[in-house]
Amino acid sequence: MTLTQLEIFSCVAELRGFTLAAHRLGISQSAVSHAIKSLEQELGVELLRRHSSHIELSNIGEQLLLRARAMLGLANTLRQEAADARGMKSGTLRIGSFGPTSTIRLLPTILQRYRQAHPGIEVHIDEGPDRQVLQWLEERRIDVAFVVLAEERFDTFALIEDQMVALLPIGHPLSKHAAVSLKQLCSDPFILTEAGSAELVSRLFMAARLQPNIRYRCSQLLSTLDVVSRSEAITIVAEASLPDDPAPRYIKKPLIPPVKRQVGLAVLDKRQASPAALAFIELASHIHRQ
Structure with a gap:
């Protein structure tokens, strides 16, 4: 079992399709199919049920998806820590954002300063309703999320009220x-x-x-x-x-x-957050302390 297989499986499960996953990952559909088949053969279970118009996760596939996302999140943190040791010249940061408050009022200024400080970090931004952003964070699809406080299940950092x-x-x-x-x-x-x-x-x-x-x-x-x-x-x-x-x-x-309403940032566990995520939080907190 490899991280590449888990990444492909996670992408197929999220998009519910081999073609869409191949397009997002920039690989051929046959490579996606081969990775999933190899993973299923190694584990000895069916992870995906194929139908004529769509696919769905099996019960064990649902369980593996949670584990896979946790492993991929940890692997990303390890990569970020290595990048941090090199001066954080490369890496990826996945941000979840909701509504105009975070997407229009908060994120542009923070992102501009972040890119100036860390030009080598590739930033991915996913936008959705507040409930969906929380789900993405729980499932480790994103590293850091804009949230409406309070959210006791996460480590949070207030920005504005x-x-x-x-x-x-x-x-x-x-x-x-x-x-x-x-x-x-x-x-x-x-x-x-x-x-x-x-x-x-x-x-x-x-x-x-x-x-x-x-x-x-x-x-x-x-x-x-x-x-x-x-x-x-x-x-x-x-x-x-x-x-x-x-x-x-x-x-x-x-x-x-x-x-009153408070908006802030959240991570699953600040002790396990990547250096890129922690740098984003520190910069955002500094901007909104001014």
Whole structure:
């Protein structure tokens, strides 16, 4: 069993296809098939079930995938430690990012400074909803993730704090209020934005024993803003996620009581984090201490 075989298996399992995995890895499809077949023969088990239009993992394949990702993560850390000994002139850093707050407001400045300090590190950025980014981190698909704090299952590092705000259509009756409560937001159709703080918003209503009238779910903030602007729904989002718009087509109101949100970085275990990941965290923390 080799790390190359495990990397190919992990890629096939993630993409659910030999052709897609071959394209991502930059190798032939026959090489992918041969690696999987050799791994299955060595282990004496079927890892993947082949169907006419797709593949799926067997039960033992699911178990091996978790072990494979752990081994690949450790191997990447070893490579990074060796690169660190050489002055961190090469290596890879995999970052998970969610929503406009991390992808647009935080990441560009940090990444620009990081590339200046470590030009030899190849940076991969995966974007997805906050829940998916957490899953990627747990499965070791990424090295470091932007997260909404607190997340007790990981080692975390706070970067910024902002507040949650209600967004209302222009002319909405609640727009006359200085601030609005969760209870006041339960009657109108509600849109849940799954790009950033969906978990936090859901927990807010649950803790207050309230149920919003969820009619829409959007994966992109811009779609959410469009629905609110057309007076079809109201919502709650993080203030830092909103675009800099001199003439927004919605009304922004703080919540009563105020709800703060912290955004930071997370790793599975800082003791096992790669030098590239630790350098990224140190730089990001320094930028946002200024």
